Amino acid sequence: MNRLSDILWAAIGMLFVLFLLSPLALVVLFAFTNRPQSAFPIESLSLRWWQAMLANPNFLPAFKNSLLISGTVGIVSAIVGTMAALSLAQLDPWRARLAAALLCLPLMLPPLVLGVSLLSFYSRAKVPMGPQTVVMSHLLFALPFVVLVVYARLRNFDFRVVESARDLGASPLRAFFTVTLPIISPTVIGAALIATALSLDDFVITFFTIGKGMTLPTFVFAMIRTTVTPAANAVGTLILVMTIGTTLMALWLTRYRG
Amino acid sequence: MRDRGATYLLLAPAGLIFGTLFVLPLIYFLVISFWRVRLFKLKPDFTFVNYLQVFELHLPTLVFTLSLAFLVAVLTTALGFTYAYLIRFKAGRWGPTLLFIAMITLFGGYLMKIYAWMTILGITGVLNTALRALGIIDEPLPWLFYNVGAVVVTLINFLLPLSILPIYASMRGIPDIEMEAARDLGAGAWRRFSDVVVPRSQPGIMAGFALCFLLAAGDYLTPQLVGGKVNMIGVQIAPQFGGLGNWPMGAAMSFVTLGSSLAVITLALYLFSLWRPR
Numbered sequence: 001m002n003r004l005s006d007i008l009w010a011a012i013g014m015l016f017v018l019f020l021l022s023p024l025a026l027v028v029l030f031a032f033t034n035r036p037q038s039a040f041p042i043e044s045l046s047l048r049w050w051q052a053m054l055a056n057p058n059f060l061p062a063f064k065n066s067l068l069i070s071g072t073v074g075i076v077s078a079i080v081g082t083m084a085a086l087s088l089a090q091l092d093p094w095r096a097r098l099a100a101a102l103l104c105l106p107l108m109l110p111p112l113v114l115g116v117s118l119l120s121f122y123s124r125a126k127v128p129m130g131p132q133t134v135v136m137s138h139l140l141f142a143l144p145f146v147v148l149v150v151y152a153r154l155r156n157f158d159f160r161v162v163e164s165a166r167d168l169g170a171s172p173l174r175a176f177f178t179v180t181l182p183i184i185s186p187t188v189i190g191a192a193l194i195a196t197a198l199s200l201d202d203f204v205i206t207f208f209t210i211g212k213g214m215t216l217p218t219f220v221f222a223m224i225r226t227t228v229t230p231a232a233n234a235v236g237t238l239i240l241v242m243t244i245g246t247t248l249m250a251l252w253l254t255r256y257r258g
Numbered sequence: 259m260r261d262r263g264a265t266y267l268l269l270a271p272a273g274l275i276f277g278t279l280f281v282l283p284l285i286y287f288l289v290i291s292f293w294r295v296r297l298f299k300l301k302p303d304f305t306f307v308n309y310l311q312v313f314e315l316h317l318p319t320l321v322f323t324l325s326l327a328f329l330v331a332v333l334t335t336a337l338g339f340t341y342a343y344l345i346r347f348k349a350g351r352w353g354p355t356l357l358f359i360a361m362i363t364l365f366g367g368y369l370m371k372i373y374a375w376m377t378i379l380g381i382t383g384v385l386n387t388a389l390r391a392l393g394i395i396d397e398p399l400p401w402l403f404y405n406v407g408a409v410v411v412t413l414i415n416f417l418l419p420l421s422i423l424p425i426y427a428s429m430r431g432i433p434d435i436e437m438e439a440a441r442d443l444g445a446g447a448w449r450r451f452s453d454v455v456v457p458r459s460q461p462g463i464m465a466g467f468a469l470c471f472l473l474a475a476g477d478y479l480t481p482q483l484v485g486g487k488v489n490m491i492g493v494q495i496a497p498q499f500g501g502l503g504n505w506p507m508g509a510a511m512s513f514v515t516l517g518s519s520l521a522v523i524t525l526a527l528y529l530f531s532l533w534r535p536r
Contacts, residue, residue: 027377112476119499202368
């Protein structure tokens with residue numbers, strides 16, 4: 001490779017990184033401004049917008065809802081998704097691929113369509129809307145990720161260790177909890193964290209299925225649809241720290257195997 | 259067989275969630291698209307009037323939305339391909355870092371990315387203040403914001419990771435030896451690109467394109483927050499479930515959008531599948 005094309009590719013790479021990261025970096029930066037606008041110049045750093053966030057009476061309920069919903073989504077999708085992945089690992093590859101593709105269909109639907117169809121369904125089925133309906137709705141897009149990540153891990157899994165446990169007299173359940181689960185648990189936890197991050201970040205489906213309450217993203221939305229204030233940056237930074245933090249832990253645990 | 263039964267039993271909870279929370283709601287949604295609304299109450303019926311109205315009232319919006327989604331999907335796929343190519347063939351030891359950046363921007367910040375573009379492109383936004391500070395412009399440029407360009411840039415920004423990752427997943431499967439063999443057989447840079455890299459990346463390119471098209475066509479927040487008067491079909495669908503309270507109409511609009519999106523995607527993917535090594 002010649003020198004010129006190396007420099008060109010390095011420049012292209014830097015432009016991409018700038019394009020991908022600078023919007024997020026700006027959200028974080030303006031959360032610490034002391035001015036009333038999310039704009040340059042920043043005269044000095046301050047925590048006044050974080051105090052404004054904490055002082056907002058809607059913040060704490062939204063924060064609690066977000067933790068409750070995303071935590072439940074993470075746990076439930078980890079259990080249900082791991083069961084499904086174990087099942088796929090035992091099916092022949094053709095059926096497994098078909099089942100995985102079907103489970104991924106909700107990801108192909110625009111969240112708006114998924115949200116409004118769930119809204120009309122819950123209302124018809126007289127399911128009271130609140131955190132519980134949001135959890136149910138989030139499972140639809142969180143579950144496929146858990147299934148795919150855990151299934152990918154199980155395809156590199158040496159099932160002979162399970163067979164030895166079974167030969168030595170362990171029941172299928174005992175073999176799972178004493179042999180399979182300890183080996184794949186980092187992947188399962190990583191997948192659960194991805195599910196949690198997706199749930200924390202979701203706005204559209206939450207907006208249509210939560211009824212009266214709020215989560216952090218719908219709380220931010222209520223702030224930014226009227227005016228651009230750095231208090232929205234503070235809440236946004238909190239969401240980003242939580243989603244990117246859980247994603248980083250997930251990537252570290254699964255070591256990119258997903 | 260006992261094992262067979264256990265296998266399907268393990269799949270049952272996921273199947274139950276998929277069936278009751280995805281298939282059933284979509285069927286019900288399809289059914290109500292043929293119903294009517296009287297005095298804010300749903301009335302069972304079998305009428306095509308909602309579908310006719312979608313075409314009568316929203317055809318220009320629909321055509322505009324599909325064109326914009328096509329433009330965004332093509333640009334995002336081209337950029338995602340470039341980035342994946344950079345990771346796989348050009349970045350060397352920086353490859354994992356670039357991949358890592360694509361992954362962390364995938365799982366977080368949908369709403370915050372749109373909000374960030376509001377603060378970048380607005381009248382008192384980052385771009386206008388920077389250009390003024392540098393003395394390039396005297397007055398803020400109002401046309402940076404509330405237009406189609408702002409919508410396109412914002413959509414590309416949050417869809418890009420969704421196109422990078424499937425394309426990179428396909429490209430990772432191209433063995434170095436295949437590229438070397440092509441070179442030894444006398445293939446120039448362009449032949450190696452068009453006869454090895456592109457055909458081998460096709461599954462990822464197609465998956466990324468379809469995903470970006472559908473998500474762009476169904477987005478309603480981006481036009482609402484950075485688009486000003488830019489009218490996309492999603493902006494018309496959302497209020498049918500809020501203030502307007504006309505669910506059958508919203509359902510019909512959703513299905514028309516989905517159907518026409520799938521038609522455009524199928525056509526585009528068919529045309530692209532004609533790209534084969536000579």
